[in-house]
Amino acid sequence: MSSAEYTIEVPRSGHWVAFGAVSIAALAATQIFSFLTSPPDMNMGQLEKILYVHVPAAWVMFICFAIVLVYSLRFLWKGREEDDLLAAAAAEVGAIFNGLTLVLGMIWGKPAWGVWWVWDARLTSTLVLFLVFVGYLALRAFVEDPQRRGQWSAAVGILGALNVPIVWESVSWWRTLHQMPSSMQSMAKIYWVGMFLNFGAMLLVMVYFIRRRYEAAAILRTAEHAAQAVALGGNE
Amino acid sequence: MEASNWAFVTAAYVVTWALILGYIAYSQRALNIARAEYTRVTGHQPGEGDAG
Numbered sequence: 500m501s502s503a504e505y506t507i508e509v510p511r512s513g514h515w516v517a518f519g520a521v522s523i524a525a526l527a528a529t530q531i532f533s534f535l536t537s538p539p540d541m542n543m544g545q546l547e548k549i550l551y552v553h554v555p556a557a558w559v560m561f562i563c564f565a566i567v568l569v570y571s572l573r574f575l576w577k578g579r580e581e582d583d584l585l586a587a588a589a590a591e592v593g594a595i596f597n598g599l600t601l602v603l604g605m606i607w608g609k610p611a612w613g614v615w616w617v618w619d620a621r622l623t624s625t626l627v628l629f630l631v632f633v634g635y636l637a638l639r640a641f642v643e644d645p646q647r648r649g650q651w652s653a654a655v656g657i658l659g660a661l662n663v664p665i666v667w668e669s670v671s672w673w674r675t676l677h678q679m680p681s682s683m684q685s686m687a688k689i690y691w692v693g694m695f696l697n698f699g700a701m702l703l704v705m706v707y708f709i710r711r712r713y714e715a716a717a718i719l720r721t722a723e724h725a726a727q728a729v730a731l732g733g734n735e
Numbered sequence: 736m737e738a739s740n741w742a743f744v745t746a747a748y749v750v751t752w753a754l755i756l757g758y759i760a761y762s763q764r765a766l767n768i769a770r771a772e773y774t775r776v777t778g779h780q781p782g783e784g785d786a787g
Contacts, residue, residue, distance in 0.1 A: 509773075511782045523755070530748070545740045549747040556751075599754050606747045610740055704755065711762040719769040722776045729776070 522703035533693035555698040563593025568660035571653035583649035588712035620673035631659035
């Protein structure tokens with residue numbers, strides 16, 4: 500596809516820097532709130548405080564991969580490069596939160612289970628999800644042609660996102676070591692209020708991250724189109 | 736046991752904030768590089784004189 504067929508709107512930073520600052524402040528505030536308001540759990544003691552970052556990180560990771568699924572399908576359907584760049588931004592941010600979820604799970608697992616890692620169904624499926632999206636990012640780094648890169652990474656992104664329900668249901672289907680998903684029924688109100696507040700703040704951080712990564716990718720891609728047009732003697 | 740639990744809780748929050756702040760720095764650097772490249776190629780900064 501020639502550069503003349505593409506016109507990406509150059510994103511502007513606008514209020515996104517302020518949005519980012521508010522997101523980070525909200526995350527700090529909700530974490531402080533959770534620390535101050537939640538008593539030690541009867542079984543876990545102070546370890547319950549790790550859940551205020553571990554569980555929201557996992558939920559945000561799922562949302563990132565849902566965004567990858569939607570925008571990958573949209574790219575394959577419409578061929579708009581913006582959709583590919585947005586899917587890639589969400590995949591990278593999703594991989595970050597996926598890695599964070601795994602590391603926090605290990606930090607929680609050592610004192611709670613006595614081991615850093617066990618090949619439990621939830622842990623293993625989450626690791627597989629992480630590796631799929633690391634592969635997705637590696638694929639994008641190695642394929643130069645934007646159209647082919649978009650199509651291949653969309654295929655990997657869709658397959659990776661289809662793994663999300665397996666990760667979610669893994670604790671029900673295989674019933675290994677990891678406990679069932681946290682819910683309002685399984686937790687005291689004081690804990691899930693803190694968890695949902697932290698989830699909301701982490702969601703804002705996720706939006707900020709994806710927007711910034713998309714902005715950088717779109718500006719760079721527009722510069723590439725402009726350079727290509729100059730090289731071809733075009734007048735874009 | 737309680738003291739060691741606090742060590743794990745601290746480690747969890749340190750890792751979280753290191754990752755968040757590190758990723759902000761990384762994405763800002765990527766954005767600066769993209770803007771510099773755009774300016775080099777087009778002769779103006781992103782957002783100036785663009786249709787979008």
